[in-house]
Amino acid sequence: MSHLHGYLAFPGFLDELKEELKFGGIKPKKMEIHGNLILVDGQKKKPVWAMNIWGSVERLKIESVADAIRKLKAMGLRWSHMPYLHHRRVELILKGLNVAASKAFHFPEDQLPTKALGSFVMIAPDEILASSHCSQTIPHGEMTFKEDKSVPPTRAYLKLWEIFTRLGVKPKSGDDCIDLGSCPGGWTWVLAKLGAQVVSIDRSEIDSKVLAMKGVRFIQGNAFSLDPTQFEKMDWVFSDVICEPQKLLELVQKWLAQFPNANFICSVKFKGDTDFRVMNAFIRIPGSSLVHLNCNKHEVTWVRLAAQAIEP
Numbered sequence: 001m002s003h004l005h006g007y008l009a010f011p012g013f014l015d016e017l018k019e020e021l022k023f024g025g026i027k028p029k030k031m032e033i034h035g036n037l038i039l040v041d042g043q044k045k046k047p048v049w050a051m052n053i054w055g056s057v058e059r060l061k062i063e064s065v066a067d068a069i070r071k072l073k074a075m076g077l078r079w080s081h082m083p084y085l086h087h088r089r090v091e092l093i094l095k096g097l098n099v100a101a102s103k104a105f106h107f108p109e110d111q112l113p114t115k116a117l118g119s120f121v122m123i124a125p126d127e128i129l130a131s132s133h134c135s136q137t138i139p140h141g142e143m144t145f146k147e148d149k150s151v152p153p154t155r156a157y158l159k160l161w162e163i164f165t166r167l168g169v170k171p172k173s174g175d176d177c178i179d180l181g182s183c184p185g186g187w188t189w190v191l192a193k194l195g196a197q198v199v200s201i202d203r204s205e206i207d208s209k210v211l212a213m214k215g216v217r218f219i220q221g222n223a224f225s226l227d228p229t230q231f232e233k234m235d236w237v238f239s240d241v242i243c244e245p246q247k248l249l250e251l252v253q254k255w256l257a258q259f260p261n262a263n264f265i266c267s268v269k270f271k272g273d274t275d276f277r278v279m280n281a282f283i284r285i286p287g288s289s290l291v292h293l294n295c296n297k298h299e300v301t302w303v304r305l306a307a308q309a310i311e312p
């Protein structure tokens with residue numbers, strides 16, 4: 001089996017991924033880059049800025065379209081293709097393969113497929129890089145949803161839909177949730193729709209339709225001044241508040257000290273450069289992980305599930 005691994009960067013975050021792999025001990029001159037795919041010798045723990053990991057990448061020398069189809073078919077059942085070079089030639093190859101179609105998920109019914117999915121890219125007319133051991137079971141890990149364009153006041157709700165779908169865990173009806181920095185109310189809307197009891201706090205006003213939902217209590221004020229000890233029970237702590245990552249870390253620690261058995265989902269937002277030091281501080285919190293979601297811009301999502309450490 002090949003020792004070559006491919007790390008596919010989220011669009012716009014190739015530099016972050018390079019930096020992350022560099023911190024992981026890989027010298028830049030040892031990285032072979034094709035589009036957003038970085039090939040390195042050896043496997044690394046899942047980098048935050050990689051949307052898919054191609055395990056054991058094979059270099060296939062191909063003589064013809066038919067030869068490419070034969071070799072790819074011999075490696076795996078279903079394929080997704082990373083668009084890069086030689087598009088017309090690739091189109092012909094795709095006609096001969098079982099290709100996985102991208103589909104929009106329904107929330108909360110749809111789950112991630114469990115069947116393995118291979119990925120390939122053509123880097124020269126006679127050379128393909130292919131992996132049948134990818135970390136993602138949907139093409140490139142790109143998760144899109146059938147959106148609700150009528151009620152949620154912002155598309156930020158898609159972050160929660162994605163993380164809940166990836167984790168396979170979400171608040172149950174009656175769970176107590178706090179939503180810090182909640183306006184205009186997309187996250188509160190998701191939580192209330194799931195039947196949770198939501199205390200929602202922001203300096204701005206929340207959307208009136210969200211405010212009217214069953215289970216929603218809104219506090220207009222500063223999320224950092226809210227005292228966690230005033231709550232008897234909290235099952236989930238959410239934060240999408242815009243602030244310095246270091247300030248969020250302190251906020252999270254305060255809530256964690258009061259509710260060590262709560263689940264946490266918090267956006268860590270970067271202004272300017274990505275702060276790898278603070279990312280490491282979040283990752284060091286036991287049982288937690290950091291993930292970059294498809295709808296995260298220059299931010300990552302910190303997740304800590306009380307019951308077990310589930311890698312999103």
Ligand SMILES: C[S@@+](CC[C@H](N)C(=O)[O-])C[C@H]1O[C@@H](n2cnc3c(N)ncnc32)[C@H](O)[C@@H]1O
Pocket residue numbers: 154156157180181182183184185186187188201202203204221222223224240241242243
């Ligand atoms: C990205 S928006 C949150 C979007 C929200 N999750 C949604 O789905 O609608 C960030 C929010 O943080 C709020 N915010 C920033 N600093 C705050 C503070 N100190 N206390 C409370 N809210 C704050 C802003 O008013 C803003 O509404």
